[in-house]
Amino acid sequence: MAVDDQSTMDLLRGSRITAYSLGFVSLVAGIVLLAWPDRTFHVVAVILGILFVVSGFGQAAEAVTTHRKGSYWGLLLLRGVIGFGIGFALIFWTGASITTVVWLIGLDFVITGVLGLIVSFMLSKEMGRSSMLIHSLISIAIGVVVMAWPNSIEYAAAIVIGIVLVLLGLLFLFSGYQLSKAKVTVVN
Numbered sequence: 001m002a003v004d005d006q007s008t009m010d011l012l013r014g015s016r017i018t019a020y021s022l023g024f025v026s027l028v029a030g031i032v033l034l035a036w037p038d039r040t041f042h043v044v045a046v047i048l049g050i051l052f053v054v055s056g057f058g059q060a061a062e063a064v065t066t067h068r069k070g071s072y073w074g075l076l077l078l079r080g081v082i083g084f085g086i087g088f089a090l091i092f093w094t095g096a097s098i099t100t101v102v103w104l105i106g107l108d109f110v111i112t113g114v115l116g117l118i119v120s121f122m123l124s125k126e127m128g129r130s131s132m133l134i135h136s137l138i139s140i141a142i143g144v145v146v147m148a149w150p151n152s153i154e155y156a157a158a159i160v161i162g163i164v165l166v167l168l169g170l171l172f173l174f175s176g177y178q179l180s181k182a183k184v185t186v187v188n
Helices: 002-035 041-065 073-092 098-120 129-148 154-181
Strands: none
Touching: 002 041, 002 154, 041 073, 041 154, 073 098, 098 129, 129 154
């Protein structure tokens, strides 16, 4: 039992670090976008690209380091690789149209929401299934809305993305705080 308890604590510590990192990067990116929404599309694309690269790398690393039988590590690895790819495309392909970039961001929200739905059904009610389910449905709804209207102007996209990133950053920071308080309990 002690080995299993230790691996669970290692998983929680790794998730906490990922949540804090993503929360900080999202919050900073959101504040920058809200403070300077009239900047060129290049700046917006690079900021979002860095966010996706950090997020994708963190999720892929977490999937590899916490690979356990029966877990959802494969989905997390796939999500990380997709995020990493979107990030590099945003950083190095800034000449892409706003429609393409906005659609990719919407797709990322949908993928994140679908993965969250899968994970929420793996959790017990006491572990926060309902909050994960609500978060996942909101993420899918945001993704669908973003994908449905990809021809929005730069300024409006920067404001909306900035607000979403600030909220997402705060949510990740709160999740990291909650994970830091987690304790392993043995149920017989």
